[in-house]
Amino acid sequence: MNGVVVVPPPKNEPVLSYAPGSLEREALRRSLKELRSLHLEIPLVIGGKEIRTGRLGEIRIPHEHGTVLATYHKAGPEELRQAVEASRAAWETWSRTPWHHRASVFLRAAELISGPYRMTLNAATMLGQSKTAHQAEIEAACELSDFLRFGVHNMRQIYSVQPGHQGEGAWNRLDYRPLEGFVFAISPFNFTAIGGNLSASPALMGNTILWKPASTGVFSSHFVMRVFLEAGLPDGVINFLPGDSKDMELLLTHPDLAGVHFTGSTGAFRRIWKTVAANIETYKNYPRLVGETGGKDFAMVHASADPQVVATALVRGAFEYQGQKCSATSRAYIPKSLWGSVEEELHSQLSRVKVGDIEDFGNFMGAVIDKTSYETLRSSIAYAKNHQDATIVHGGTCDDSRGFFVEPTVILTTDPKFRLMEEELFGPVLTVYLYDDEKYEETLRLCDATSPYGLTGSIFATDRQAILAAEDLLRHAAGNFYINDKTTGAMVGDQPFGGARASGTNDKVGASYNLLRWTSLRTIKELLLPPRDFTYPFLQSE
Incomplete structure (x- = not known):
């Protein structure tokens, strides 16, 4: 054939709701x-x-x-x-x-x-x-x-x-x-x-x-x-x-x-x-x-952030699909002044999260993929429970009697180099480190240097200078960088996906x-x- 062929303009496929009665x-x-x-x-x-x-x-x-x-x-x-x-x-x-x-x-x-x-x-x-x-x-x-x-x-x-x-x-x-x-x-x-x-x-x-x-x-x-x-x-x-x-x-x-x-x-x-x-x-x-x-994807939170926005992004970013996304949020840096509000909102939202058979459409989370993954997560949670530098602030329960179920788990650590802040777990486990508000830029550098990965990361702030500082100091820490959004959910055509370093x-x-x-x-x-x-x-x- 002769002719300069033009292809149909691409559009993202609309997402169906699967709402009751649909x-x-x-x-x-x-x-x-x-x-x-x-x-x-x-x-x-x-x-x-x-x-x-x-x-x-x-x-x-x-x-x-x-x-x-x-x-x-x-x-x-x-x-x-x-x-x-x-x-x-x-x-x-x-x-x-x-x-x-x-x-x-x-x-x-x-x-x-x-x-x-x-x-x-x-x-x-x-x-x-x-x-x-x-x-x-x-x-x-x-x-x-x-x-x-x-x-x-x-x-x-x-x-x-x-x-x-x-x-x-x-x-x-x-x-x-x-x-x-x-x-x-x-x-x-x-x-x-x-x-x-x-x-x-x-x-x-x-x-x-x-x-x-x-x-x-x-x-x-x-x-x-x-x-x-x-x-x-x-x-x-x-x-x-x-x-x-x-x-x-x-x-x-x-x-x-x-x-x-x-x-x-x-x-x-x-x-x-x-x-x-x-x-x-x-x-x-x-x-x-x-x-x-792999990824050890971060959420960096500034004191100017909205606690409800932060908590919502953490719940979705860390626990959708049981955290089994290379882009899932698995470590968070939160200023001490904001933690009380964020923790309260996390507990409020996670208390409504249901884990179970995905054929029950009321469940937000299903099971992790297999026995090997389950055992890795179970042993990592047990490690945190028994470590002096860590506290389980939500979840921590595992049950494989019927399926490989791991409850959404939030771990608070006093050590920014704690093992679960550095290693990829590929499951519904979020580790949080609290930093002094005045050490924001120091903590940005800490975030950049802690993990060998460089896939996704987020900054939560309403202060524009804080956003600019994060964008600059975390330039190589993530191939997909999000501002006031969760670390997951890149859309084809809008956010080309991929990271460098060990990612x-x-x-x-x-x-x-x-x-x-x-x-x-x-x-x-x-x-x-x-x-x-x-x-x-x-x-x-x-």
């Missing part, structure tokens, strides 16, 4: 009931074909851990080799497919996600990851469709950037090529949308993908993969490979590895980086390493900066009237 509430309940009844056996998908290995893993409902929701087949070395071959075969065509045809696949996927698959994806996220209806809606349905729509928009913007034509008689162009080889996408359990985006964004740019979802995220990821295939994604462009991490080193050392798109723990990403470094001479190209990892490569998912990592530029110069002789004027005699 149509979406009843539709979601039906989907929850249906998914419970399926007892799925989830296959791998390699080259568009379903593969069953017989090596099975179980998917249990976190808030009802006695119930096996589904089983899934695990990829081993042989299946991984098959996936590399399928990816290589698909690359020959997909890498040459015109961009607007690639775009149409993912625009259709966005329509499927926000339309006929909406309740299925939300219900799968609720059951497999113990998210409330609201938390599932804002990310599984809305954020994933936003990633895809804004991705198409950003791709076209990238391609439209072309060089100038200063030299006479020449035409200069930039060719945005896919990477040579496959991209290895490794996704976490906590966001269905992240798994979809880690695989879709490199594929949108013409790459082929090997996707390993976290074992505790396989259930919802399976449905995302089904959406991609129904949207018309060609066989082998994205290969779905649940399995054990120890088997995946085969992919990290393969000569065709073109890049790694990762979200997960800092330790895991560092191991990936070391593996790639140790094998750097074996690759055809230098692999692109893009990672978003990752800060390539900003959902924005053009991330998409640029999955393309390799070729400069083309076409000379319209080539010279016919080698001589220059300076060679002529006087």
Whole structure:
């Protein structure tokens, strides 16, 4: 076709309320009931074909851990080799497919996600990851469709950037090529949308993908993969490979590895980086390493802040989805003069927070993801209870008799370097340090130096000079910095997300900066009237 193609302008998908009596509430309940009844056996998908290995893993409902929701087949070395071959075969065509045809696949996927698959994806996220209806809606349905729509928009913007034509008689162009080889996408359990985006964004740019979802995220990821295939994604462009991490080193050392798109723990990403470094001479190209990892996200409170605003942001930022967000507020610095009011408001709000089965829409929190996470949190809370420098001011109760439930817990410490002020816990635990009001800037510097991470952070103040000081002194402490808002909830198109330091490569998912990592530029110069002789004027005699 001829024509300068314009893509539909992206808009953030509206969030449904699921209020009592709403149509979406009843539709979601039906989907929850249906998914419970399926007892799925989830296959791998390699080259568009379903593969069953017989090596099975179980998917249990976190808030009802006695119930096996589904089983899934695990990829081993042989299946991984098959996936590399399928990816290589698909690359020959997909890498040459015109961009607007690639775009149409993912625009259709966005329509499927926000339309006929909406309740299925939300219900799968609720059951497999113990998210409330609201938390599932804002990310599984809305954020994933936003990633895809804004991705198409950003791709076209990238391609439209072309060089100038200063030299006479020449035409200069930039060719945005896919990477040579496959991209290895490794996704976490906590966001269905992240798994979809880690695989879709490199594929949108013409790459082929090997996707390993976290074992505790396989259930919802399976449905995302089904959406991609129904949207018309060609066989082998994205290969779905649940399995054990120890088997995946085969992919990290393969000569065709073109890049790694990762979200997960800092330790895991560092191991990936070391593996790639140790094998750097074996690759055809230098692999692109893009990672978003841990966080120890802060709320810095000034004496001019509104205590009710602070408390509300802490409750939402620290305890929505059980604190299982890399951006969750996990440490707070509060002036002594304000603590009485903030503590009172925290107790008032947290006393109304209900924890339990997320299929009961009255519950604000569900269960943490699995036994390992539960034990880490339980032992950390016990550590605080028995430590002279810490006091539990709210919560502290854990119960795994039916599900992996951890009560929202607020810990007050007298030591700004207390272990729980520094270490990521990934759960509903907020540690608070009280500082002398006159030591505000000193405490800003303390906040900056305490944690190795640099993902998200907030400043709460009405004093503009206090905000300016925080913005300056905490410049490198957070890749997403919020003023009078919670540390979570970045919106695609508005707040590109990512952090540096031990929090990752800060390539900003959902924005053009991330998409640029999955393309390799070729400069083309076409000379319209080539010279016919080698001589220059300076060679002529006087």
